[in-house]
Amino acid sequence: MKEVRVHDKNFVEIITQEEIFARIADLAGRLNRDYPGDPPILVPILNGAFMFAADLLRALAFDPEVRFMRLSSYGDEMSSSGKIKNLLDLQDIDGREVLIIEDIVDTGNTLHWLREHLSAKGAQSVKMAALLFKHEMFEYEAPPEYYCFRIPTEFVIGYGLDYAERGRSLKSIYKLKD
Numbered sequence: 001m002k003e004v005r006v007h008d009k010n011f012v013e014i015i016t017q018e019e020i021f022a023r024i025a026d027l028a029g030r031l032n033r034d035y036p037g038d039p040p041i042l043v044p045i046l047n048g049a050f051m052f053a054a055d056l057l058r059a060l061a062f063d064p065e066v067r068f069m070r071l072s073s074y075g076d077e078m079s080s081s082g083k084i085k086n087l088l089d090l091q092d093i094d095g096r097e098v099l100i101i102e103d104i105v106d107t108g109n110t111l112h113w114l115r116e117h118l119s120a121k122g123a124q125s126v127k128m129a130a131l132l133f134k135h136e137m138f139e140y141e142a143p144p145e146y147y148c149f150r151i152p153t154e155f156v157i158g159y160g161l162d163y164a165e166r167g168r169s170l171k172s173i174y175k176l177k178d
Contacts, residue, residue, distance in 0.1 A: 004174060006167040011157055011174035015149060020131070020159060020173070021055065023148035027129060028059035030146060031099070039064040040097035040127075045110070046070040048103035051160035051168070052131040056101065064099075071110060084113045094122030103160050104132040105147070108140040115142075132156065132173070149173075 002013035039062040044053035046068055057066065072085040098118050105111055111128055118126045129146035136153050151173075157163045158170030167174070 002172065002174075003177065004167075004170065006157060006163050009163060010177040011163075011167070012177050013172045014151070014154075014156070014175045015173035017159075017171040020148070024052070024055050024059055027146055027148055028056060028061075031056075031129070032061040035062060035097075035099075038097075040099040040125075041093060042066045042099050042101055043069055044101040045103070045114075047168070048160045048162065049101050049131070052103055053101040056129070069100075069114075071114075084110060093118060095124050096122075097125045098123045098127070100126065100128040102128055102130045102144070104134065104156070105130045105144050106134040106137040106153075108138045108143070111142075111144060112140050131159070132161075 004011050004013075042053070042057065042064045044050055044066070047070070053066075057064070100111075100114055100118075102110070105128070114128070115126045127146070128144040130144045131148050133144055133147040133150050134153055135143070135150050155163070155176040156173050157167035158173045160168050161173070162168045
């Protein structure tokens with residue numbers, strides 16, 4: 001089992017790069033089937049989703065419009081404040097289908113906020129594709145429509161996810177070592 005140290009903490013590998021790529025290929029196949037006509041606007045959420053979004057985009061058979069949003073909800077390096085700050089918003093989405101690309105969904109606060117916010121801005125539909133889904137923490141009725149992995153409630157880094165802005169470049173997903 002691979003182990004890495006980021007800042008003052010040790011992490012162990014739980015999902016390999018090969019497993020990530022295989023699940024992204026599966027997800028791209030589902031999206032290709034679900035969006036046969038006019039593609040949705042793909043909206044990666046910065047900073048964490050950029051690596052997942054790039055690999056997913058390369059695996060799609062369609063050529064979507066891509067726009068970015070940047071949100072913040074973290075109070076410290078390892079926990080969420082629960083309050084969403086919109087740092088970079090979308091414009092001109094009236095009547096369009098939107099597919100949010102997110103690195104991880106845990107409580108669902110961000111997903112819930114995004115669905116309400118983008119619907120109020122006129123989006124025809126708002127769906128989400130997440131790399132990771134912490135289903136045990138999810139607090140809302142409607143989970144992400146698409147996700148690659150269900151994971152337990154553990155702090156994870158790698159493949160775009162960070163601990164105090166480090167660890168994003170790791171090619172696999174790592175959990176905090178017990």
